[in-house]
Amino acid sequence: MFSHLKEDIACVFERDPAARTTFEVITAYPGLHAITIHRLSHTLWKKRFFWLARMVSHLARWLTGIEIHPGATIGRRFFIDHGMGVVIGETAEIGDDCTLYHGVTLGGTTWNKGKRHPTLKNNVVIGAGAKVLGPITLHDNVRIGSNSVVVRDVPEGATVVGVPGQLVVPKDQQQKKREKMAQKIGFDAYGATQDMPDPIANAIGSMLDHIHNLEKEIEEMRDNLYNEGSADAWQVSKRDKKKEG
DSSP: OHHHHHHHHHHHHHHOTTOOOHHHHHHHOHHHHHHHHHHHHHHHHHTTOHHHHHHHHHHHHHHHSOEEOTTOEEOSSOEEESOTTOEEOTTOEEOTTOEEETTOEEEOSOSSSSOOSOEEOTTOEEOTTOEEESSOEEOTTOEEOTTOEEOSOBOTTOEEETTTTEEEOOHHHHHHHHHHHHHHHTSOOGGGOTTSOHHHHHHHHHHHHHHHHHHHHHHHHHHHHHHTTOHHHHHHHHHHHHHHO
16 A cells, blocks of 8 residues: 555656645645545455445545545556546546546446446546546547546547547647648648647648648549540540659
8 A cells, every 4th residue: 555655646746747745745635635545445345344435435525525436446656636526436447647637527327237437548637627427448548638528438549529529630640641741742741840839830730631632622523524534634634643653
């Protein structure tokens, strides 16, 4: 238990720049208090001291504003930032190095017994106010945006935002497409440059996407003209395709 506590304190310093001293973290971080007490209540729960486990959990809720059912399974280096209003249900499973912000709910969607709460794999981050509901799985390195509502499995490395939660297109795929288009039209892929101000990067990225869509439409028009038997269109198509080759 003390090894877990040492890791829990260390992860606070890694993920919260406001943390100053170990004494401050031990005495004034409700997220640390909640997870430490939960480890005790979970041990009691596994030993089938159900009422006592619930009372310990109830005390933690009263002290911290964080409600973790003693039946929930939580891995190492779990960090709850701020913490007020966090709810973690009985059959929730949380892997290692996960982070939850205030107002997060890992809840169920049924009154039936059995697995009814989410499973979080390793290194998952859930933003403030997000709701993750049902026996779904958030795989490794998933990010959930603030105030999102997630009711479906999320694949590894994905980001989800909105109500209901929608997958954000992975940046690497979008960047590769833009880089290819930028090389084709003869300038560097500024839209994929990380050190560029966001409004400019977004504008140039949108322009590259628009050019890509226009090229697709022109290609389709050219093929339609050819299929309709236009000789002139066929010659144009052959000439353009030679240039591209």
